[in-house]
Amino acid sequence: MIEVQGLTKKIADVQALDDLSFRADDGKITGLLGPNGAGKTTCLRTLFNLLCADKGWAKVDGIDVSQHPLAAKQTLGLFPDPFGLYERLTPREYIQYFAELNGLKKNAAQQACDEVLARLQMQDIADRRCKGFSQGQRMKTALAQAIVHKPKNIVLDEPTRGLDVMSTRTLRDLLLSLKADGHCILFSSHVMQEVSALCDEVVVMASGRAIAQGSPQALCERTGQDSLEEAFIALIGSDEGIAA
Amino acid sequence: MAAWMKIYKKEMKDAIRDRRSVMAALSYSIGTPLIMCLLFVAMIDKFSSPSALYISVENARQAPELMRHLASRDIFPDSDVPEGEVVKAVSLHIDENYLYAMQHGELAKLTITADFSNDNLRSSIRRLQRELRSFSREVAALRLLTRGVSPEVIRVLDVQAKDTAKPEAKGGFIVGVAIFMMIYAVFISGMNLAIDTSAGERERNSLALMLSLPIRIRDLVLGKLFAVSSFALFGLCMILLVSKIAYSFVPWQDLGANVVIDTRFALYMLLFSFPLGLLAASMQLFVSFMAKTFKEAQSYLTIVLIVPMGMAMVTGYDIGPDVLRWLPVSGQQKALMEVVKGNALPWDSLLIATAITLLLTGVLVAALMKLLSSEKTVFSL
Numbered sequence: 089m090i091e092v093q094g095l096t097k098k099i100a101d102v103q104a105l106d107d108l109s110f111r112a113d114d115g116k117i118t119g120l121l122g123p124n125g126a127g128k129t130t131c132l133r134t135l136f137n138l139l140c141a142d143k144g145w146a147k148v149d150g151i152d153v154s155q156h157p158l159a160a161k162q163t164l165g166l167f168p169d170p171f172g173l174y175e176r177l178t179p180r181e182y183i184q185y186f187a188e189l190n191g192l193k194k195n196a197a198q199q200a201c202d203e204v205l206a207r208l209q210m211q212d213i214a215d216r217r218c219k220g221f222s223q224g225q226r227m228k229t230a231l232a233q234a235i236v237h238k239p240k241n242i243v244l245d246e247p248t249r250g251l252d253v254m255s256t257r258t259l260r261d262l263l264l265s266l267k268a269d270g271h272c273i274l275f276s277s278h279v280m281q282e283v284s285a286l287c288d289e290v291v292v293m294a295s296g297r298a299i300a301q302g303s304p305q306a307l308c309e310r311t312g313q314d315s316l317e318e319a320f321i322a323l324i325g326s327d328e329g330i331a332a
Numbered sequence: 333m334a335a336w337m338k339i340y341k342k343e344m345k346d347a348i349r350d351r352r353s354v355m356a357a358l359s360y361s362i363g364t365p366l367i368m369c370l371l372f373v374a375m376i377d378k379f380s381s382p383s384a385l386y387i388s389v390e391n392a393r394q395a396p397e398l399m400r401h402l403a404s405r406d407i408f409p410d411s412d413v414p415e416g417e418v419v420k421a422v423s424l425h426i427d428e429n430y431l432y433a434m435q436h437g438e439l440a441k442l443t444i445t446a447d448f449s450n451d452n453l454r455s456s457i458r459r460l461q462r463e464l465r466s467f468s469r470e471v472a473a474l475r476l477l478t479r480g481v482s483p484e485v486i487r488v489l490d491v492q493a494k495d496t497a498k499p500e501a502k503g504g505f506i507v508g509v510a511i512f513m514m515i516y517a518v519f520i521s522g523m524n525l526a527i528d529t530s531a532g533e534r535e536r537n538s539l540a541l542m543l544s545l546p547i548r549i550r551d552l553v554l555g556k557l558f559a560v561s562s563f564a565l566f567g568l569c570m571i572l573l574v575s576k577i578a579y580s581f582v583p584w585q586d587l588g589a590n591v592v593i594d595t596r597f598a599l600y601m602l603l604f605s606f607p608l609g610l611l612a613a614s615m616q617l618f619v620s621f622m623a624k625t626f627k628e629a630q631s632y633l634t635i636v637l638i639v640p641m642g643m644a645m646v647t648g649y650d651i652g653p654d655v656l657r658w659l660p661v662s663g664q665q666k667a668l669m670e671v672v673k674g675n676a677l678p679w680d681s682l683l684i685a686t687a688i689t690l691l692l693t694g695v696l697v698a699a700l701m702k703l704l705s706s707e708k709t710v711f712s713l
Contacts, residue, residue: 133540133711136543136544138540138543138544138707138710138711139707139711140707158546158547158548159546161544161545161546162546164544166541166544168540168541168544170537171537172536172537172538172539172540172541173536173538174342174346174536174538175536176349176350177342177345177346181342181345185338185342186545188333188338189335189338189339189545189547190545190546191546194333
């Protein structure tokens with residue numbers, strides 16, 4: 089479970105987060121939906137203690153990330169944007185490296201790596217170096233890195249950016265399967281279709297604030313709109329920076 | 333396995349597969365001794381075996397004895413120049429009254445005309461002046477004898493020099509240059525890897541991902557530091573190996589110097605340069621982590637690397653202050669020069685230089701850890 093309360097962060101002259109509060113529960117997919125510059129990535133970076141909040145706190149499974157960053161990070165998996173692959177390593181080497189750095193012993197890391205490669209159907213590319221991979225293959229490698237150590241909480245930053253239809257479907261299927269396994273999944277996106285198709289809960293963000301939180305249906309009912317897109321526009325008062 | 337060790341292993345695997353990093357380590361280590369060899373051989377040709385010198389001479393007929401004396405010292409007038417030889421732009425003008433002055437025991441006038449600022453002519457001018465003085469002394473002695481005076485009258489001092497230096501100790505500057513070129517391998521060999529693993533990591537967007545893992549920044553820094561140091565020391569081993577082979581072809585006795593790379597020297601070199609490898613790696617990582625891109629880091633490091641080079645040059649020429657023997661690079665270089673010369677090691681100054689090297693490394697590692705804890709640095713805010 090990920091919980092954020094009163095998170096405030098100013099970067100230079102920009103108020104990136106402004107008293108942001110929300111909760112993402114286990115066994116649910118929670119989407120941070122907002123236009124470009126709403127503070128989604130800043131919020132995710134704060135969850136990993138990469139940015140220090142000026143005020144407020146973020147807790148992962150009850151652990152305050154600023155107080156106990158290492159313990160909090162052990163329960164987290166990150167799918168970053170961009171992916172940050174090491175092009176001279178093979179997916180097997182890359183995934184196993186991250187498994188070991190996430191605390192798995194060598195044998196356990198090898199086994200976990202084999203499992204995740206099979207789960208994402210990556211055996212055919214497992215021992216090829218990442219250089220020259222397609223965007224879909226890169227996405228799978230980055231995703232495998234994020235879940236190899238079976239973290240309770242998985243955070244994805246703009247996961248479908250630049251993916252084709254098949255890769256997006258693979259990602260969706262995996263997220264639904266992880267949700268079924270009881271993981272807490274939090275992802276940021278500005279793609280309406282993706283959020284309405286996947287999310288149990290949506291946190292609508294604008295100017296560093298959580299404008300509203302609820303299921304897509306609840307948000308529609310609250311705004312009296314038929315679709316999440318219309319509800320979103322009604323909530324933030326603009327459709328700027330949003331992709332359908 | 334400790335986290336730093338996992339990072340170290342990954343960095344080494346990644347670097348060995350990076351052709352650019354491997355080439356950077358190898359090209360300097362293999363190329364430099366070969367270039368130095370050619371340089372030393374060229375120096376021998378230039379300085380140690382004086383060849384025939386051809387100069388312009390005016391009124392040579394006035395001074396047949398002088399011409400014979402110069403010819404006996406391999407200095408000839410331009411009229412005798414064989415095909416393929418070059419006449420130096422040095423002119424010796426013999427006065428119209430030279431013969432008369434010599435016959436009457438008077439002062440005979442000679443004029444040397446040349447561009448005295450020209451480096452290529454300097455040794456030829458000196459050689460001509462030396463031989464003219466020698467001829468002048470011989471004639472003066474003969475004039476005294478004809479007047480019944482012993483030539484010993486005009487010799488006041490009998491100065492004799494006894495050189496106690498061992499053959500290995502000669503040619504200090506050459507030895508200094510040869511040793512510095514080896515030490516500098518530590519700074520060059522790991523540089524590409526240092527940039528790739530820091531500024532390159534940021535450019536690949538993998539730095540934030542690494543920092544989001546449950547590992548301490550200390551482990552991240554140490555893993556990278558030891559990987560870069562390993563590459564630096566690999567470069568040093570390679571240059572020692574290549575130098576041992578290449579320097580065996582240099583006729584050191586003609587240069588008045590000797591650089592023998594035996595097991596003892598190699599062990600001392602590795603031992604003294606190990607702290608330098610750590611210092612070079614920490615310095616390069618620190619500078620590169622401040623850069624946003626690979627190219628930016630390259631530009632910064634090119635400037636930073638002037639510092640060790642400058643210290644070594646000053647040490648080689650022996651023109652720096654005494655404090656240099658306590659400082660990194662110059663301290664180790666001086667100690668290794670003593671090893672080559674077969675002298676006793678200056679342990680006190682070497683230990684101080686090593687301590688300062690390790691202290692600086694510690695300071696840079698601490699600064700690196702602070703740098704990577706800063707969100708402004710990580711995200712270039």
